[in-house]
Amino acid sequence: MGQNLIRVQDLEDNPTARVPVCLCLDVSGSMNIIIPGTGRATNEQRVIDGQRVYIAEGGVSRLDEMQKGIESFYETVRSDPQAHDAAEICVVTFGAGGAHIACDFAGVDRQTVPRLSADGETPMGEAVNLALDCLEQRKKEFKEAGVDYFQPWLVLMTDGVPNGNQQALEQAITRTRNLANANRLTVFPMAVSEEADLATLSRFSPKRPPAKLKNMNFKDFFEWLGKSVQQLSNSVPGEKPTLPHDNVDTWWEI
Amino acid sequence: MWKTTGCAVIGRGHEKEGLPCQDQVAFAAGGGIAAAVLADGAGSAKMAEEGAICAAKIAANYLVAHFHEILADDDATAVKEQLLATLKHALQERAEELDCALRDLASTLLAVAADDEQLLIVHLGDGVIGYLKEGELRVVSAPDNGEFANVTTFVTSPDALVKLRIYRGGVENVEGIVLMSDGTEQSFYQKQQRRLMPRLVHVMREAALVDNRVFVPQLVDAMTTVVTARTQDDCSIALLVRAIDEENPLAGKDDAARMEAFGIVADAPCARRRLRLCDEIYGYLAKPRTERAICRRFHIRFGAKKKLARLLAKGYIVKNGDIYQRACAARE
Numbered sequence: 312m313g314q315n316l317i318r319v320q321d322l323e324d325n326p327t328a329r330v331p332v333c334l335c336l337d338v339s340g341s342m343n344i345i346i347p348g349t350g351r352a353t354n355e356q357r358v359i360d361g362q363r364v365y366i367a368e369g370g371v372s373r374l375d376e377m378q379k380g381i382e383s384f385y386e387t388v389r390s391d392p393q394a395h396d397a398a399e400i401c402v403v404t405f406g407a408g409g410a411h412i413a414c415d416f417a418g419v420d421r422q423t424v425p426r427l428s429a430d431g432e433t434p435m436g437e438a439v440n441l442a443l444d445c446l447e448q449r450k451k452e453f454k455e456a457g458v459d460y461f462q463p464w465l466v467l468m469t470d471g472v473p474n475g476n477q478q479a480l481e482q483a484i485t486r487t488r489n490l491a492n493a494n495r496l497t498v499f500p501m502a503v504s505e506e507a508d509l510a511t512l513s514r515f516s517p518k519r520p521p522a523k524l525k526n527m528n529f530k531d532f533f534e535w536l537g538k539s540v541q542q543l544s545n546s547v548p549g550e551k552p553t554l555p556h557d558n559v560d561t562w563w564e565i
Numbered sequence: 566m567w568k569t570t571g572c573a574v575i576g577r578g579h580e581k582e583g584l585p586c587q588d589q590v591a592f593a594a595g596g597g598i599a600a601a602v603l604a605d606g607a608g609s610a611k612m613a614e615e616g617a618i619c620a621a622k623i624a625a626n627y628l629v630a631h632f633h634e635i636l637a638d639d640d641a642t643a644v645k646e647q648l649l650a651t652l653k654h655a656l657q658e659r660a661e662e663l664d665c666a667l668r669d670l671a672s673t674l675l676a677v678a679a680d681d682e683q684l685l686i687v688h689l690g691d692g693v694i695g696y697l698k699e700g701e702l703r704v705v706s707a708p709d710n711g712e713f714a715n716v717t718t719f720v721t722s723p724d725a726l727v728k729l730r731i732y733r734g735g736v737e738n739v740e741g742i743v744l745m746s747d748g749t750e751q752s753f754y755q756k757q758q759r760r761l762m763p764r765l766v767h768v769m770r771e772a773a774l775v776d777n778r779v780f781v782p783q784l785v786d787a788m789t790t791v792v793t794a795r796t797q798d799d800c801s802i803a804l805l806v807r808a809i810d811e812e813n814p815l816a817g818k819d820d821a822a823r824m825e826a827f828g829i830v831a832d833a834p835c836a837r838r839r840l841r842l843c844d845e846i847y848g849y850l851a852k853p854r855t856e857r858a859i860c861r862r863f864h865i866r867f868g869a870k871k872k873l874a875r876l877l878a879k880g881y882i883v884k885n886g887d888i889y890q891r892a893c894a895a896r897e
Contacts, residue, residue: 316771317787321764322752322795328714393797457757459714495712545797546578546608546715 327396328459330540331416331449334384335435335442336377337469337503338406342429344470344504345370346527360432360471362506373470373503373527374429380529385424387537394537395419397544399460401445405438407431409475412441416449434475439467439483439515443490461543464497466536468524470504473511480511487515499536503527567599567679570772571803572781574788576748578797587613587672588746588801591621593629600628600678601803605692605746607671607719612663616656616670620720623655624648628678628685636683636733645729648687652720671719675706675744677805679736686732689725691717691747693754695761697740697769700821702761705742706730708750717747740822741769741806748798749788770822773806775880815847815881828875846872850882853890 340360350370356363381402388398400422402414407430414425446463453460465487473480490496500512500521512521524532575586587606594600604621606613627648628635638644656670663669673690688694688706696705709728710717718728743765745753753762772780784802792800809815815823820840824831827843842863849862859869873889876882883892 316768316783317764317791319791319794321762322791323755323762324795325751325754325756457755457759459710459756461715462713 326456326458327393327544328461329399329453330394330397330461330543331399331401331446331463332536332540333401333403333416333442333446333463333465334381335403335405335438335465335467336413336427337433337435337471338374338404338427338429339433339471340406340430341433341471341504341506342374342377342406343372345372346376361474362471372429374427376527376529377468377503378427380533381427382424383530384533384537385419385422387534388540389419391541391545393544394541397461398540399449401442401449403438403442403445405434405475409434410438410441412445416445432474433469433471434479435467435469435473435511436477436480436483437475439465439487440479443483443486446496462495462497464499466499466501467512467515468501468503469507469512470502471506472508484511484514488517491517501532503529566597566681566808567594567805568773568777568808569594569599569601569803569805570777570780570784571601571603571744571801572785572788573603573746573799573801574785574793576793576797576799579799585614586799587617588748588799589614589617589621589672590801590803591618591625592803593622593625595629596632596680598629598632598678598680599805600625600632600676601742601744601805602628602674602676603692603744603746603801603803604672604674604720605690605748605799605801607673608715610671610719611669612665613670613672615659615663616720617672619656619659619670620652620672620674623652624674624676624687625678627651628676628687632678632680632685636685641731642726645726645731649720649725649729656721668721671721673717673746674720675746675803677742677744677803679739679742679805682736684734684736684739684742686734686742688730688732689728690719691750693745693750693761695743695745695765697743697766699738700740700766700819702763702766704754704759704761705732707759708747708754739807741773741804743769744803746799746801748796748800749792749802751796751798752792752800767825768802769804769806770825772804773809815844826879826881828879843872843876847876847881847891850889850891853885853888855887856889859889 341362345367350367352365352367355366388394398419399416401416402425404411404413491498498516500516501524502509502521503524509521569592571590573586573588573590589604591602602621602625604617606617635644657667660667660670675692675694676687678685686705691708691710693708694706753765788800824840829836829839881892882889
């Protein structure tokens with residue numbers, strides 16, 4: 312009976328509120344290191360990204376696992392209708408040639424999962440600055456288009472020590488800290504190997520200590536991240552959703 | 566002269582989780598003043614629905630009781646402080662009864678009160694307030710979201726005084742005011758252009774015309790089936806509209822509104838003449854008449870069935886056998 316009062320075609324179809332997620336990923340040469348137990352070491356040695364390593368035959372590299380992780384992140388996000396419409400993913404990498412946008416913010420529909428390759432150094436500061444620039448640009452576009460958005464997430468993953476421009480690194484740390492302290496950014500600092508610089512990672516994140524990824528288990532982390540996007544995008548506005556930092560302990564144990 | 570109506574319906578999110586509806590509406594009237602209030606309980610508050618009920622009721626009664634006093638006071642800050650103090654006092658008492666903290670009763674607040682001359686509008690938090698004046702629908706107060714989608718200000722927030730908006734004005738040519746929670750806003754407020762959807766004009770005019778016993782179930786049905794489909798959130802709407810003269814519901818309306826009621830296209834040829842004829846037929850049907858009598862009275866050569874059918878379909882007149890009569894007159 313109320314259909315005469317209000318019909319579907321009379322209503323505005325406002326866009327879904329977005330969940331911006333920026334992945335800032337280390338693709339320095341050391342990400343090619345083969346995960347122990349998966350390949351066969353030869354006697355040949357080489358220095359890659361500041362580390363002396365044996366050359367291996369076969370095996371699965373850190374990068375391979377990270378690639379699989381990102382793919383499962385996209386899969387998890389795409390599998391939920393609400394998260395599918397809400398998620399906006401950006402991938403910035405740092406390695407050979409400096410910081411690089413592998414995939415700029417857009418709906419997951421219009422994105423293909425970027426294929427990453429690893430080489431070179433660890434210019435982390437430059438990459439975080441670039442990631443934050445992308446985020447600012449996207450937020451500006453949201454505002455202009457009248458699209459609501461949630462507090463953005465920045466995932467920062469490294470297996471090494473930043474060795475880019477020192478000034479850029481300090482600037483990136485200050486920018487990130489200021490946003491996080493003002494509750495305008497949620498930062499997930501991740502150390503993916505024992506060699507990762509935990510001290511620098513923790514400087515990026517005033518509210519949460521860096522987490523260590525155990526056993527190169529990228530897949531579990533990214534699935535958890537995807538589930539968190541699902542939860543946030545399905546939450547009722549104003550509701551305090553179970554954000555990653557609320558249930559992070561369940562994941563931190565991995 | 567003002568009529569208030571509205572409803573709050575549970576959203577898909579809360580229904581799934583078995584939680585109560587956290588949107589609430591409340592109304593009050595007295596001394597020629599009517600008030601409509603809407604409160605959206607904060608999702609993060611433990612007893613949000615209780616807080617919303619309490620805030621809406623207290624605000625409605627307070628605005629009616631202190632209407633003239635508030636409008637006469639030029640110190641807007643003092644007015645806001647008094648209103649918030651009254652709300653917080655009542656919420657504090659409720660919190661003690663419920664054995665919870667004040668913040669567990671957090672809600673937004675959207676309110677309107679009016680008498681024959683003036684109106685008063687209050688807005689804190691998200692949701693949107695619109696008004697219909699001279700046939701035009703405009704936004705009075707846009708949603709006050711923080712930067713992020715799930716953040717806004719509540720009655721219990723520390724910055725409530727700063728964020729509370731208060732408006733006053735004359736009622737001349739104002740047909741009605743509409744209050745919407747953020748759930749309803751998703752369907753009726755175009756965020757990019759910051760404008761309201763035109764269908765609200767129809768909703769407001771129906772609200773003015775149709776008795777609440779009929780209108781409210783229609784509104785609840787429309788909100789439940791159509792509006793809640795656009796969001797996970799609870800949806801509510803509250804209206805304060807100029808009540809229509811029971812004897813002649815169309816008498817006080819302007820040409821555009823009457824043309825819409827009679828189904829006349831405004832820019833069609835002879836629209837004015839058709840409107841005048843419809844007005845006259847409608848007036849003539851204060852008493853029961855046959856079609857023949859109508860045709861004779863208005864020199865209609867080829868029958869008046871089409872015109873009468875339109876008025877019948879809109880519910881302005883009723884037909885009983887061969888006899889036509891104005892709907893409100895027939896009810897008595």
